[in-house]
Amino acid sequence: xxxxxxxxxxxxxxxxxxxxxxxxxxxxxxxxxxxxxxxxxxxxxxxxxxxxxxxxxxxxxxxxxxxxxxxxxxxxxxxxxxxxxxxxxxxxxxxxxxxxxxxxxxxxxxxxxxxxxxxxxxxxxxxxxxxxxxxxxxxxxxxxxxxxxxxxxxxxxxxxxxxxxxxxxxxxxxxxxxxxxxxxxxxxxxxxxxxxxxxxxxxxxxxxxxxxxxxxxxxxxxxxxxxxxxxxxxxxxxxxxxxxxxxxxxxxxxxxxxxxxxxxxxxxxxxxxxxxxxxxxxxxxxxxxxxxxxxxxxxxxxxxxxxxxxxxxxxxxxxxxxxxxxxxxxxxxxx
Amino acid sequence: xxxxxxxxxxxxxxxxxxxxxxxxxxxxxxxxxxxxxxxxxxxxxxxxxxxxxxxxxxxxxxxxxxxxxxxxxxxxxxxxxxxxxxxxxxxxxxxxxxxxxxxxxxxxxxxxxxxxxxxxxxxxxxxxxxxxxxxxxxxxxxxxxxxxxxxxxxxxxxxxxxxxxxxxxxxxxxxxxxxxxxxxxxxxxxxxxxxxxxxxxxxxxxxxxxxxxxxxxxxxxxxxxxxxxxxxxxxxxxxxxxxxxxxx
Numbered sequence: 001x002x003x004x005x006x007x008x009x010x011x012x013x014x015x016x017x018x019x020x021x022x023x024x025x026x027x028x029x030x031x032x033x034x035x036x037x038x039x040x041x042x043x044x045x046x047x048x049x050x051x052x053x054x055x056x057x058x059x060x061x062x063x064x065x066x067x068x069x070x071x072x073x074x075x076x077x078x079x080x081x082x083x084x085x086x087x088x089x090x091x092x093x094x095x096x097x098x099x100x101x102x103x104x105x106x107x108x109x110x111x112x113x114x115x116x117x118x119x120x121x122x123x124x125x126x127x128x129x130x131x132x133x134x135x136x137x138x139x140x141x142x143x144x145x146x147x148x149x150x151x152x153x154x155x156x157x158x159x160x161x162x163x164x165x166x167x168x169x170x171x172x173x174x175x176x177x178x179x180x181x182x183x184x185x186x187x188x189x190x191x192x193x194x195x196x197x198x199x200x201x202x203x204x205x206x207x208x209x210x211x212x213x214x215x216x217x218x219x220x221x222x223x224x225x226x227x228x229x230x231x232x233x234x235x236x237x238x239x240x241x242x243x244x245x246x247x248x249x250x251x252x253x254x255x256x257x258x259x260x261x262x263x264x265x266x267x268x269x270x271x272x273x274x275x276x277x278x279x280x281x282x283x284x285x286x287x288x289x290x291x292x293x294x295x296x297x298x299x300x301x302x303x304x305x306x307x308x309x310x311x312x313x314x315x316x317x318x319x320x321x322x323x324x325x326x327x328x329x330x331x332x333x334x335x
Numbered sequence: 336x337x338x339x340x341x342x343x344x345x346x347x348x349x350x351x352x353x354x355x356x357x358x359x360x361x362x363x364x365x366x367x368x369x370x371x372x373x374x375x376x377x378x379x380x381x382x383x384x385x386x387x388x389x390x391x392x393x394x395x396x397x398x399x400x401x402x403x404x405x406x407x408x409x410x411x412x413x414x415x416x417x418x419x420x421x422x423x424x425x426x427x428x429x430x431x432x433x434x435x436x437x438x439x440x441x442x443x444x445x446x447x448x449x450x451x452x453x454x455x456x457x458x459x460x461x462x463x464x465x466x467x468x469x470x471x472x473x474x475x476x477x478x479x480x481x482x483x484x485x486x487x488x489x490x491x492x493x494x495x496x497x498x499x500x501x502x503x504x505x506x507x508x509x510x511x512x513x514x515x516x517x518x519x520x521x522x523x524x525x526x527x528x529x530x531x532x533x534x535x536x537x538x539x540x541x542x543x544x545x546x547x548x549x550x551x552x553x554x555x556x557x558x559x560x561x562x563x564x565x566x567x568x569x570x571x572x573x574x575x576x577x578x579x580x581x582x583x
Contacts, residue, residue, distance in 0.1 A: 176450075185447040187454040191438050194427040201387065201425070202500050203413035203442035212447065 013174070013261060020167055024160055032159055034275065039166045040227045042267035043173050045251040047220035049263040050177055052252060054186065055213045056193030060116045060245050061103070061123025065096040065218040067240030069225025071130055072096070074144045074235050082149040085156070089148075092226035093219045099126070100218020104211045123245055131237040141236025144229060156230060166227055173220055177260055189213055250298060256308025265309045273297055338365040340534040341386065341417070341504045346395035348381055348558075355381045356392070357558040363504060363534040368526060370537045370545045373555035374579065379538045380422060382555070383506045386536070387419045388412040400503065414442060418502030420493045422509045422538075428482030432473055435481050435492055436464035440499040463499050471495035471525060487518030494525065505529065506536045511544055523548050546570065554579055 020039065024032045044066055051057045069092040076091055077083045107118040130136025147156045156162050180186045191199045192206050199206050229235045238244065247270065255266025277283065277290035277297075305311055341363040348356040356378040363369050371379050384390045386397055388409035396405045404412050413419075427435050440463035441454065455461070468474055471491045476484065481492055490510055497505055510526075511519050519541065526548055529535065539545050545552065546566050553563040554575050562568075562575045569575055 180450050182453045182455070183450045184441055184445060184452065184454045184457060184460075185450055187434075187438055187441065188445065188447065190430075191427060194429055195425060197421075198425045198427065198439075198496070200409050201389075201413060201419055201421075202439040202496065203410050204445065205408065205410040209447065 009261065013264075016264065017167075017171055017174075020170075024163055029159065032163055034271070036159070036163050036166050036231060037228075038268055038271045039163075039170045040224050040231065041248070041251065041271060042264050043166075043170055043227070044221055044224035044248050045255070045263035045267045046173050046177055046260060047217045047224065048248050049252050049257070049260060050180075050189075050213060050217045050220070052249070053258040053262070054177075054181060054193065055189040055210060056196075057108075057210060057214070058116050058249075059119045059214075059217075060242070060249065061119035061121070062217075062221055062248055063240050063242065063244035064103070064123035064126040065100050065221035066225035066228070066244065066248075067130065067235075067237075068099050068126060069093065069096040069222030070229035070235045070239050071136065071142075071225075072222075073148075073226045073229040074142050075135075077144055077146065077148065080145060082146045085148040085150045089223070089226055093222045096222020096225065097215050097219030100221075101211070101215045104214030104218070108207060108210050108214060120242060120245070123240065123242060127237055127240040127242075130240060136237060139237060141234060144233040144235070147230055147233060162231060166231075169223060169227065173223070174260060174264070181260070185209070185212070252308075254298060254301060254308060256305075256310030259308075259310045262308050262310045269309055270298075337362070338534075339363065340365050340400055341536070342398040343382070343386055344396050344398070346382065346385055346392045346397070348378075348385060348390070349393045354558050356385065358395070359555070359558075359560050360395075361553060361560070361563065363536055365503070365532070365534050366530060367550040368530055368535045368537055368548050369551045369553065370539060370549035371553045371555060372539065372542070372545060372579070376557075377555040378558040379555060380508055381558075383419065383508050383536065383538060387417060387506055410442075413500060413502075416501070416503040417506070418497035418500050418504065419506040420490075420497055420508055420510055422512065424486075424489045424493055426481050426489060426492055426496065428480070430481055431477065432468060432479050432481050432484070432492060432495075433464055433477040436468050436495050436499045437461055439496040440464045440467065440501075442500050460499075463501065467495045467499035470498055470528070472521065487514050487521075490514065490518075490522065491525070494522075498529075502533065504534045504536070508538050509540060510537070511539055511541050519544060 020035065023035055027035060048059065048062050051059050072092040072095040073088055076088060103119065103122040107115055107122065110118050131139060150156065154161055156165065188199070188204055188209055191204070192209060196206050225239065228239065251266035251270045252263050253266070254269050255264065256262030273294055274290065277293035278287055280287040305315060339362045344360050346356055346359045347354065359382060371382065373379055385392045388407055396403055398404065399412060399415055399417055404415065427438065430438070437460045440460040441457065444457060444459045468477060471494050473488065473491055473495055476488065481489065484492060494510065511522055514522065523544055526535065526537070537545070537549065549566055551563070552566050552569040554561050554569060556578050561578055562572050
């Protein structure tokens with residue numbers, strides 16, 4: 001856990017990414033579109049995991065950064081022309097990161113429940129700006145008429161191309177956060193999560209560390225928002241709503257807080273469960289009450305797997321062998 | 336001339352109408368264990384919190400290594416050479432013993448922008464961590480999860496984490512609390528070794544231990560210092576006996 005890479009973890013992550021790379025060849029149009037959406041949400045969940053699992057900061061306003069990334073992509077694109085991805089994407093990330101810097105510099109002066117509430121308040125503020133002012137285009141949202149251009153024959157209108165771009169960013173973000181977690185910066189964030197008082201007593205000014213983590217996290221959420229806007233060519237205020245902040249929080253809880261894999265697994269589990277309970281083929285007329293099924297499943301899952309789906313193999317192993325409870329629990333804690 | 340590393344002058348702290356620390360002036364010299372004793376609520380912990388920068392004094396000043404540090408934050412004072420332990424064990428329970436020490440040692444080589452470098456590959460902090468753990472007698476437990484250590488070992492770890500930051504001044508808040516006789520002996524042996532290079536402030540309730548180890552004893556009652564002298568002089572002071580020691 002403390003050094004070196006755990007081989008089974010590496011193997012799992014590599015297998016997931018290879019499977020994702022191969023998926024479009026079997027997934028069909030609908031499946032590819034769905035997995036693209038899930039991968040974008042996984043990037044979003046990873047950004048929140050850096051704060052919640054990496055630093056111990058529970059942010060309940062993360063949708064604001066996602067939504068700002070999305071809105072900037074649309075607002076900065078010319079009406080009838082393609083903007084270049086090479087400046088539009090950085091602009092979206094930067095805008096989200098700047099908002100995170102501003103929100104973080106104020107909210108990080110509070111702790112615990114107050115921090116949760118202040119981040120929520122700032123997200124609601126951003127929500128009402130896009131919802132109720134001419135800036136945001138109101139409840140109906142705005143369309144992105146022309147998707148950004150890349151270069152040569154690369155055309156983001158083609159689902160497979162966009163799938164590849166999304167997968168690239170998912171791998172890049174996962175890799176960045178994995179490297180970050182092992183660096184001195186990442187270890188200091190972990191120290192802040194476990195015992196901030198001790199960190200200050202040993203000589204770490206914790207506020208700048210937390211602010212840097214908050215800003216990076218906001219930027220990555222902005223990247224996810226950018227991809228989301230370009231994928232559908234459409235943004236609306238719901239992207240910034242507190243439901244969205246709650247959904248991404250549930251994703252990382254479902255997957256298992258404290259693990260990057262948890263964010264990945266959680267994004268898949270949440271979205272697939274949602275699709276399942278929304279399916280009229282399975283539930284008929286009851287499908288419109290999908291919130292009920294989804295909510296109950298999440299409650300049961302969290303009750304049975306307090307460490308998230310990441311802890312599932314360890315729990316199964318214990319149940320099957322009927323012994324070694326402690327070892328399994330430790331495995332789940334460290335895994 | 337005495338080598339004063341930490342000096343508090345006229346330190347006062349009020350909480351509303353209550354004066355927790357009242358005009359306390361103390362020097363802490365290299366090579367000496369300076370014990371501060373007093374009943375619960377005498378202001379000992381508040382004094383440590385003020386000296387370490389965790390709370391500001393209502394008035395008075397703190398000098399560290401000859402510099403006025405009254406306005407410095409706690410992390411800045413820590414980097415300048417002030418280490419402290421807490422009355423309630425304050426470690427990273429989910430990390431290994433080694434990582435507890437390494438992270439503390441990292442305070443001197445923070446380099447937060449070097450994202451591509453592994454923390455475990457940082458030679459300065461790993462070397463400092465090993466040295467500190469060895470001095471505190473924890474070399475055999477480097478890979479153990481800190482939360483699984485015995486109570487005495489956790490207290491040792493907290494000292495090791497202080498040492499990993501290479502402090503010149505140690506503020507120790509009841510390091511012997513809850514320890515058995517054997518653990519107490521080991522800790523006193525460690526403090527005796529550390530005395531040579533450090534100025535040590537020791538807050539402790541175990542009077543036998545205090546009189547064994549201290550070079551100087553300050554007695555606080557209701558936030559004020561009533562005596563500050565050698566152990567023998569303090570033991571024989573009628574005022575101290577009346578107020579606190581109860582004929583020790």
